Amino acid sequence: GDSVTQMEGPVTLSEEAFLTINCTYTATGYPSLFWYVQYPGEGLQLLLKATKADDKGSNKGFEATYRKETTSFHLEKGSVQVSDSAVYFCALSEVETGGFKTIFGAGTRLFVKA
Amino acid sequence: SQTIHQWPATLVQPVGSPLSLECTVEGTSNPNLYWYRQAAGRGLQLLFYSVGIGQISSEVPQNLSASRPQDRQFILSSKKLLLSDSGFYLCAWTRDRGTEAFFGQGTRLTVV
Numbered sequence: 001g002d003s004v005t006q007m008e009g010p011v012t013l014s015e016e017a018f019l020t021i022n023c024t025y026t027a028t029g030y031p032s033l034f035w036y037v038q039y040p041g042e043g044l045q046l047l048l049k050a051t052k053a054d055d056k057g058s059n060k061g062f063e064a065t066y067r068k069e070t071t072s073f074h075l076e077k078g079s080v081q082v083s084d085s086a087v088y089f090c091a092l093s094e095v096e097t098g099g100f101k102t103i104f105g106a107g108t109r110l111f112v113k114a
Numbered sequence: 115s116q117t118i119h120q121w122p123a124t125l126v127q128p129v130g131s132p133l134s135l136e137c138t139v140e141g142t143s144n145p146n147l148y149w150y151r152q153a154a155g156r157g158l159q160l161l162f163y164s165v166g167i168g169q170i171s172s173e174v175p176q177n178l179s180a181s182r183p184q185d186r187q188f189i190l191s192s193k194k195l196l197l198s199d200s201g202f203y204l205c206a207w208t209r210d211r212g213t214e215a216f217f218g219q220g221t222r223l224t225v226v
Contacts, residue, residue, distance in 0.1 A: 101171075
């Protein structure tokens with residue numbers, strides 16, 4: 001079945017460092033891909049998305065490119081801030097009978113030190 | 115605009131007691147609905163999803179069940195809670211393929 005694999009955390013960086021969180025997926029069709037962020041004690045909120053191959057999603061300085069050839073959607077940011085400390089989830093949305101199923105990776109916790 | 119409500123926010127229940135968590139969506143019709151569990155130190159696990167009233171798909175064998183008695187209502191239940199049912203439960207909905215999932219604020223369940 002469909003699945004999402006992302007790098008294990010936690011990831012600890014200093015402020016202004018470059019961030020990469022790897023995400024790869026397996027899917028039978030042509031899923032849409034997402035990155036969600038979860039701040040402490042809250043639900044998830046969408047960070048960015050891409051709906052087809054070679055699309056680049058971007059938001060708040062974060063970017064990810066939908067790479068069909070490598071089935072990847074790695075999250076990057078050029079200069080992280082302390083406020084970026086959170087758990088990041090890679091996800092895909094795939095057609096299921098009569099609807100759409102969204103599944104998530106295990107999440108990667110990011111700590112940014114001042 | 116659409117909103118999603120999930121309650122209660124926190125819950126402490128003894129082992130063997132029943133459970134009922136409720137989630138409702140406003141401002142849309144025929145949403146796809148989901149229950150996820152986030153256990154301490156672990157990722158987000160899909161428990162159930164529903165594409166319509168009375169249509170429930172279970173992703174993992176477990177002590178929990180789900181029901182969708184109305185179009186915009188999704189209920190997570192258990193007849194007898196286990197210690198391993200403790201975790202952070204999130205309800206979510208999506209509209210169409212390629213659109214984002216909207217999450218409730220979550221329920222922190224502690225089984226003692």
